[in-house]
Amino acid sequence: NAGVTQTPKFQVLKTGQSMTLQCAQDMNHEYMSWYRQDPGMGLRLIHYSVGAGITDQGEVPNGYNVSRSTTEDFPLRLLSAAPSQTSVYFCASSYRGTGEEKLFFGSGTQLSVL
Amino acid sequence: AQSVAQPEDQVNVAEGNPLTVKCTYSVSGNPYLFWYVQYPNRGLQFLLKYITGDNLVKGSYGFEAEFNKSQTSFHLKKPSALVSDSALYFCAVREAGANNLFFGTGTRLTVIP
Numbered sequence: 614n615a616g617v618t619q620t621p622k623f624q625v626l627k628t629g630q631s632m633t634l635q636c637a638q639d640m641n642h643e644y645m646s647w648y649r650q651d652p653g654m655g656l657r658l659i660h661y662s663v664g665a666g667i668t669d670q671g672e673v674p675n676g677y678n679v680s681r682s683t684t685e686d687f688p689l690r691l692l693s694a695a696p697s698q699t700s701v702y703f704c705a706s707s708y709r710g711t712g713e714e715k716l717f718f719g720s721g722t723q724l725s726v727l
Numbered sequence: 728a729q730s731v732a733q734p735e736d737q738v739n740v741a742e743g744n745p746l747t748v749k750c751t752y753s754v755s756g757n758p759y760l761f762w763y764v765q766y767p768n769r770g771l772q773f774l775l776k777y778i779t780g781d782n783l784v785k786g787s788y789g790f791e792a793e794f795n796k797s798q799t800s801f802h803l804k805k806p807s808a809l810v811s812d813s814a815l816y817f818c819a820v821r822e823a824g825a826n827n828l829f830f831g832t833g834t835r836l837t838v839i840p
Binding site: 661 | 769829833
């Protein structure tokens with residue numbers, strides 16, 4: 614059972630480049646989300662989805678796009694990378710019931726924008 | 728609005744001593760409270776949660792947390808610390824009925840042999 618799989622693990626971009634961070638889960642979870650982790654800031658929510666075809670913004674959505682065409686996949690797109698987007702990115706998923714569910718996290722993507 | 732505060736960036740404790748990692752929260756309605764742990768170069772792992780019921784919640788690896796509604800706190804505790812407990816600990820809150828989980832800034836726990 615793979616759980617939540619993120620690729621790539623590391624990425625270096627130049628300012629202005631675009632890329633997609635991949636996230637896939639095999640637990641049939643309805644809820645998926647993307648967080649970024651920065652020193653002293655904890656984890657901040659970028660975008661989330663409560664099911665296929667449904668996405669919404671979190672705390673820090675600017676500069677990022679998401680889509681949810683299937684239950685399993687939730688890619689995060691950086692349209693024009695900026696140095697401020699240097700961070701560690703985590704994808705997480707859970708069942709959607711009464712909100713009591715724990716999140717399952719991927720192992721993260723470390724992104725550097727030069 | 729939901730928010731979580733972890734007032735200590737760093738906690739050091741000697742192996743075998745009890746440990747406490749502090750967390751306070753703010754929500755409009757009933758809170759769902761969680762603790763997660765992050766080991767180096769890993770994603771976060773669930774430790775325990777409080778939804779309702781007994782104020783003392785027991786979780787993985789011998790950790791427990793006490794929910795205190797009057798003080799709006801959810802401190803993480805362990806009676807006897809191990810060196811292997813050294814990690815980054817995050818408190819998180821979700822207001823009942825809300826979609827998303829909000830995390831604190833994290834507390835780095837170092838257990839000294």
